[in-house]
Amino acid sequence: MSESTGILHTVKETIKTVVYALLIAGVFRTFFFQPFWIPSGSMKDTLLIGDFLFVNKMAYGYSYASCPSIIIPRFGIDVDAEDFCGVFKGGNDRLFGSEPERGDVVVFRHPVTGRDFIKRLIGLPGDQIQLRNGVVFINGEAAAQNQDGFFIETMEHQGPEGLLPQCQNGAVGIGSDCQKERFIETLPNGVSHGILNIGRRALDNTGVFTVPEGQYFFMGDNRDNSSDSRVPQAARGVGFVPYEDIVGRADRIMFSSAGRSMLAFWTWRSDRYFKAIE
Template identity: 75%
Template sequence: MATTTEKKSGGILETIKTIVYALLIAGIFRSLFFQPFWIPSGSMKDTLLIGDFLFVNKMSYGYSYASCPSIKIPRFGINIDATDFCGWADGDNTRLFGSEPERGDVVVFRHPITGGDFIKRLVGLPGDKIQVRNGVLIINGTPVEVQPDGKFVEVAEPQGPQRLSPRCENSPVGTGGTCEKSKFVETLPNGVSHSILNIENRNSADNTALYVVPEKHYFFMGDNRDNSSDSRVPSIVGGVGFVPYENLIGRADRVMFSSAGRSMLFFWTWRSDRYFKAIQ
């Protein structure tokens, strides 16, 4: 007959085993199927807002080393990168069960140098010639169709956990004032239409050099065109540059819910109009 001490030790062991199994199952699910992603910045406004919570479909493009999870919790000193799990698969720019992304997809990918997760819109495919002139995207020598669509309006106040203040076309705007950006509908060559925002046409990202996208690489841009670090600037000088095929993590299809507060746990700040909102 088991003693009380043996029962307690057995119960603790079973609890530990249950936790380990749960973590393994969660890790496998996160690696193979869906990865949670919380939008930290305004680079994809108004398609995605700071505080949007979504799941990234990892089955969309197959699997590579980037499909393995990264676990970063600075508060507890945890910094486990995908390469720590799957570094053996890094470097050949291939994918298992791979399929090609489509122009216009909203994609989460690993930054080619820092390894951080980014989310942007895919506008350039391998072999494409990409340039931006006066804020207009030009693909293979043809400007994309752009139609005015009014104004995007938000409150000029700190947003999200990083307390980022939005940039405004009608600056200067005091805290609590109305922040405006010009809104357009951009239609890509394959017929995909989506919203983009404009603040000014004076910065270098509005007038770029001509880029030729290498084989098995992609060119990404944020929908908030004047507030996005993307492929218009090479990765070696602080941008994103061309993104290798193997760095794609998955496609973002739908916002699950959205928090306008400092934490997604502040349910009273959730935006009622963004539950299960399709990403276009």
Template identity: 70%
Template sequence: MAEKAKSDSGIVETIKTIFWALLIAGVFRTLFFQPFWIPSGSMKDTLLIGDFLFVNKMTYGYSYASCPSVRIPAVGINVDAKDLCGWLGEGSNERLFGGEPERGDVVVFRHPVTGYDFIKRLIGLPGDKVQLRNGAVYINGQVVKREDGGVFTEEYGPQGPQRHRPRCENGPVGDGGACAKSRYIETLPNGVQYSTLNITTQGSDNTGIYTVPEGHYFFMGDNRDNSTDSRVPKSARGVDYVPYENLIGRADRIMFSSAGRSMFAFWTWRGDRFFKAVE
């Protein structure tokens, strides 16, 4: 009997330990930092498929979107952030301890339509008028300075867990070939510099004028011809204008980066991206 009681006690202690560990991890993720693994190439070459980073949630304060969504389709789990933290005022477009994002920040936010986490660069602030003409960005009628940044080259082939192949400016290339894109260096009005990529001339290079509503933000991917962002309206399941409350946090630094199908495949980690700052 004593051995059984001891065994039962050990099981209870193990359950308690797991419970508190999960609780602490959940609080840490909700209040401070959220891990994020880059699944697509929309932010190349700033962020590559397989980059693993932590998102700083303290930068902009907290809203319902600060709570993580728990989605595990294999076992039928789909708990949305608003189910957990809707009491924080979902729909109010307000935040606790709110901080204002700056133009040029790389931000993780909750997609206004699908509810999934997206990562893009903040281009337009509330009240701004944003337009693209021949691939150049205009903010409030002034062109964003754009300089030649050379050529970005990557190996053509399946990338990441989704095995997507990149689009190339230099036409169709076979697996293992050099997939090239023109690189430009943009400088925003506040002095923030970053690189963007060009693949081809397409409709999204020339747009109408987007007037950013109060309390909302305009985002674009750095890989301009391969990004679903604020240029795409909600009616087409695009990002459209993103409400303040949907901001999750700012991406500041890449911890490590995997060129393989899994972040745990350490033999595929890129040696030049450990603790790399996100610019």
């Protein structure tokens, strides 16, 4: 074998290895688990900016939304799940489907933009949902809220986007304590989880939302800093989310970094590694 032939053979084998690795990764991401990085504070303090988790795609079965999206703005790459599997969209059903449960933390595709969101499932098909003074009423019954002290974080730029937190204790300076009231909310099925309160907001009081069949109502745990089902899609909110737009369930945080970059090892939050999501 000549030297040029040997080099060509090596190049071919390398290409084959890369292609096989990409295929295996694609199958893994499509059918089993999808990596998800928390970009915003809408789910504090359940999920913090910089938490890294895997979304369990087996939890609710598969739809077109199970296909991966590949978005790398730096290189101009924006390949959507619909580009791969859009032919399967429209039936609002799932293969091997099972119903999500109230209180699950769920990743879903925004029904309009197609971007992945992560929120808590509050309303099931047929439910009537309303907020009164910040308290969630489900089919006319209040979800109990018990005060649980304060969530305190440092006022500083968070994550790659450099977002600043909102504080209940007013406009505090960089490096100061930013605090929010924390409550434990208990849903009708017994699921309890933390929620945060920043202050009085317009969405603390709403009309009655009747969740259509085959759709769901989601809210962020950081109630005063969340774009969710309380705002209709026409007003650039989430609105109701169809069954087929659900990607999967978030069960456990695998890794967490408080810094602007994952490489900033001194900002890693080791106390959040492998933490169950409640």
